[in-house]
Amino acid sequence: MDRSWMYNMTNFGRMGLRPEFVEGVIGFVEYAKTLDPFQRSGMIKCPCNKCQCLNYEKPDAVELHIYRNGFKKEYTVWTSHGEIDNNFDVFQHYVPGESSSDVNSNAQNYRIDDMVQDAFGVHSDFDFANQGEEAPNFECKIFFEQLESASRPLYEGSPHSQLSIAVRLLSIKSDWSVPQGAMDSVIDLIHDLVDPNLEIPDNFYKAKRLVSKLGMSSMRIHCCDNGCMLYYKDDIDLESCKFCGKCRYKQTASGKKVPIKAMHYLPLISRLKRLYASNRSAPHMRWHHEHRRPPRVMCHPSDGEAWKHFDRTYPLFAAEPRNIRLGLCSDGFTPHSVSAAPYSCWPVFITPYNLPPEMCMTSPYIFLNCVIPGPRNPKVLIDVYLQPLIDELKQLWVQGVETFDVSLKQNFNLRAALIWTINDFPAYGMLSGWMTTGKLACPYCTENTKSFTLKHGHKNSWFDCHRQFLPMDHEFRSMKNAFRKNSVEQGYPHHLLHNL
Template sequence: MDNTDRSWMYRRLENGFLSSEFCVGVETFVSFALSHPECLLDGKLRCPCNRKKCRNKCFEEAETVKFHLGRYGFVPNYYCWQFHGDQYVPPMFPNFNMEAPSSSTCFVNRSTQQEFIDPIQSDQYFCNTEHGNTYFDDTNQNETNEFAEENPHTDSGNDDPQSPNSPVKSLYEMIKSAEKEIWDGNPHGHSLLSVLARLLKMKQEHNMSERNYNDMCQLMSELCPSDNSVPESFYATKKLIKDLGLPVEKIDVCQNNCMIYWGEDDSLTECKICQHPRYRRSRRRSTNRKTQTPYKKMYYFPITQRLQRLYASTATASHMRWHKEHHFDGETMTHPSDSPAWRHFDAMHPSFASEIRNVRLGMSTDGFQPFGQSGQQYSSWPVIVTPYNLPPWMCMKEEYMFLTVIVPGPHNPKDKLDVFLQPLIAELQSLWCSGVQTYDMHSKQNFNLRVALLWTISDFPAYAMLSGWSTAGKQACPHCMSDSNAFTLPCSGKTSWFDNHRKFLPEDHPLRRNRVMFIRGRRVLDPAPIVKQGDELLNELEEYGFRPSYEVDSETINKEIASYVQCGWRRRSILWELPYWSTNLIRHNLDVMHVEKNVFDNVFNTERPTSFIRLA
C-alpha cells in the first residue's frame, strides 16, 4: 500500500461492509504502531478510534484496537499518526502547518476540526482546535529526547522573526485602537482603554447600578467634545472589554453541590444525582434558559488566554525564562526551580523540559467569609494558580496570581470541591497534551505552549479536600498513613499523636531508647515509614475502587469502601486525572503561615520557661 495516500482511513464501508482496502490499512497501521515501542505502554498502543472514551487517550491491546477501528472508524483528520511514532506529514492536505516543525515532534494544524470537537470539554487530545496543534504526550517515563539533551535551551527550530499569530495580532490591533485619545487634544491624554478601566473600577468600588453607570456615561459624553469616544452604556463597555479575550464562564450548579451543568450535562434541567431542579420556579413558566434563574452558579476564568498574555507583553515575556536562566549555586534554594521536585519533573518529562517557555503552575485554595465574622455566615472558596516561570519578586505579586474558580457558598464544599474543579482540570489536560499556539514577544517567535501543574498549596483541612485523604482520626498523617502510632485519650476520647515523632530520629539516637521523657516505659525501635510514590498511591486507589466525587453514586460507594478497608482514603481526587500527576515528586504542600503559627509557636511556647511568657 502506498504510505503517502492515507485517504483509505475514512473510506471504511463499502456497500454496508468493511472495505478490503480499509482492513489492509488497519493491519498496516497496527504493525506500524507496534514497531515504535517508545509509543507503547506495556505492549499496548493508543486507540485512535472515534469512540468518545478512546480518541488516542487510552491504551488497548492490538486486537481491541482493530475491533474499535472497524466499528467506530478513525478519529477525524488523523492523517499524521503522531501518537504512534509517525513523523510523516502528508503534503496532499493543505491544512497542515508546515512551518519549522521540531525534529522530535510532529505538529499538525487542526483548524478544520472545530465542527467535530468542543474545545472546553475534557477531551485531552482534541481541544483548543481554533489555533492549537496536536502534540505527542510524554507521560511515558522511559522516554528519551536527544533533541532536548543537545539543545536544552532551544526556543524553536527557526530563529528568524515571525509575525504574531492571528489572535495575538487582533489583540495588538485592538489595544492600539483603544490607546487613541478619547478625543484629539484632551489635556490629560486619556485613552478609551484608560477611561474604561477607571469607570469599571469606580463601579466596583462604589457598588454602582447599571442605570447609574449609564447615566454617568451619558453625562460624560455630553460634557466632552462631539467627536469623543466615551462609551454610551454599560453594555457598550462590556462589548469593548470582551474583545480583550479574557472570558469568564458562568456555570450553573446543583444547590446541593452534587454536580455542575457543564459539558455533556449542560442541557439537564435537574440534578442527575439528587434530582433537585436546576432553576427556580417562576410565574411565567418560561422554557428559555436565558430568562430562568438557577439556584446556584459558579464562575470559571480560563487560564489559557492569561498565560498567552504573559508572552504577548514585553514587560513579562523575557522574565518567563528566568527559572532556567538564573544561576543556582547548588546550596541555597531561591526559587522552586532549584528544588529537587522541579528537577525530578524535568527528568521524567524531557520533551516538556526541552522548551523552557512551557509554564509550570502551582494551585492554592482556602475559604473566606466575604461578609466578615459579624455578617451573614457565608463561606466562599477561590482557587488561584500562579506561574512559577517568573522570578520570585514577580510570581508572588497579586497581578500574577490568577483567580480561576470561585466556588459558591454558603457552606464549605468539603469533599465536593472536585465538582467545581472539572473545567480547570479539563483545561490543564488540554494544555499538557495539545498545547496552544502562542506568540513570544521577546524572541518574536510562535511556539506551542504547554502547561503543567506541579503541586497544590493549602492548609491541613484543605489538603483533605484536594487530595482525598482524610485529615481526621488516627490515620490523619499523610506521611505515616497506616503506620501511625496515634492513640485515644481515655478520659476525653480524643485522638492524640504524642510521641509519634521519635521514629524519624536516626536509629542510634539516644532519645529513641528514653523511657522517661516521653510515654513512660516506651522505647521506639521501629524505622520511619517509607513515603509512597505517586504510582503506588494511584494503584492503591484503583485497587480499592474509590471514585471521584462528581460521579453518580460516588458518595455511597466511597463510604462503603472506606468503612470496609479501614484506610485514610475517602475518595479519588480529580487531580489524578492529570496524566503526569502520579510522576510528581511532591503533589501537595502546607502553606508557610500554618506551619509557622500552628506548629512552631505552640512548640516554642510550650518549651520556653514561664518567666519569659509575655502577659497580655
C-alpha cells in the first residue's frame, strides 16, 4: 500500500494540512480501533514523532498528536499495530493474548509490561499436542503462573492490573526519590479512595515483593573499602578484610551497623532466561544461525572472523544455535558535577549478540550487570568486583542452565560464552591484565614493536609504525627523511593485524 502521504503533511508554503494526510490519519485511527488494545481499554498506541509508539492515548488525542507532530520516522509499515514488515526476516508482530494492563503512559514501565504480557500471552495459548513440543520446566511454569495471577485486571474492563500498579509505584519512587514512608502513606490514601476489594499492594514492601516475581532480582554485596575482597560465598560472615584487616561495618549515631562499601549486582542468568520467556525476543535468538550471509559480506558480528574462529574451535557449542554469545563493556564515569569531590563509578554491561542487527545494540538488550562503587578507580582490582559475574559465566559455559524456549515450546540446556569486551585502551588493560603503558603496550606486536623513546622528552612514541601496512613496493617505504630520519621500512605487519 502506498503510504507516501504519511510524510507529506502540509500544503505548499505550510498552508494547512493536505486532504490526503487528514484522510490517511482518520483511516489509521479507524484501523487501530479494530485491534485488541482498543477493544479492551478504549486506547491505542500513538505513533506520533513524540510518543514513538510508547504511549497509549484516546483516539481523539492520537489524531491531534499526529496532526501536531507527524508520524514517527520510517513507520510506513505499522509493526506496532499488528502489521508484519516483509522487508526484514524479523517477527515483529502483535501478541493476541496481550492484556489490557499494557495501557501505560510511562515509557520506562512500558518495556516491563511489554515483556510480561508477551510471556503471559504465549503461556495462555499453550497446546502441547504437537510433536516436539514440551511443557515448561518447573521454574518456568511457576514464573508463568505468578505472572498470570498478578496480571489479571483489577476489575472487568480495567486498564490496570496489580502488577502494573506495583511497577508504576516503584518507578515513581525511583524517578523522584520518594522516601519509603511517603510511598506507604500514598498507598494508604489510594486504599481509602478506591474500592477496598481491589487487589492493590498494601505497602511499598508488598509492591516490591510482587515485582520480584518477574525474576529480575538484584544483590547487594558488601566490599572491602580498599577493594581487596568481597564478602561473598565463603567470606560472607567475616567482620573484617582478611587481607588488609579493615573493618567491614561502621556504626551510625543510632548504633546500627552499616557496611562501609557495597556493590549492586544484577544476576545474568535470570535475564538470559527471560530472553527465551518472551515471544518478542525468543525467535530472534536464533537469527545469527538462520540468516547466514555469503562470504565477505559483513552485516552482523557473526560474519566476523572472531565469531567463525570460535565456532570452529568449539563445534559442540556452535551446534546449538540458541547458545548465547556475550560481549562485555565497562568504563568509568563521574556521576556528580565537576565541582564535587572526584568519584569514579564503573558500571558493567553485558550484551547478547545472537539478535538481529536492528535489535542487537538497543537499550532493552543491554543488561546492566553490576555497578562497581567508587570513589577510586578500581584499576587492577576490578577482577575482585567481577567475581559473581565470572562464577555465572563459568556455570553457563561448563554446565549450562535449563531454559524453556517459548517460541519452540521446548526445554533445552542454555550455555553462553563471553567472546569479547568493548572498552577503551586503559580499560582494556584493567580487564585483560595487559600492561598498556611503556614500550610493550601493544598486545599484538609485543616484543616486536617498533616503538622508540624520544631523545629529549623521554616518552614512548609509536610514530612511523604505519608504513609496515603498505605494499612492499610502495614508494613511502624507501623514504629516509619524510618519516623517521634515516629509516626505511622493510618489515611486515603482525599476522593478526595483516589479516584484518
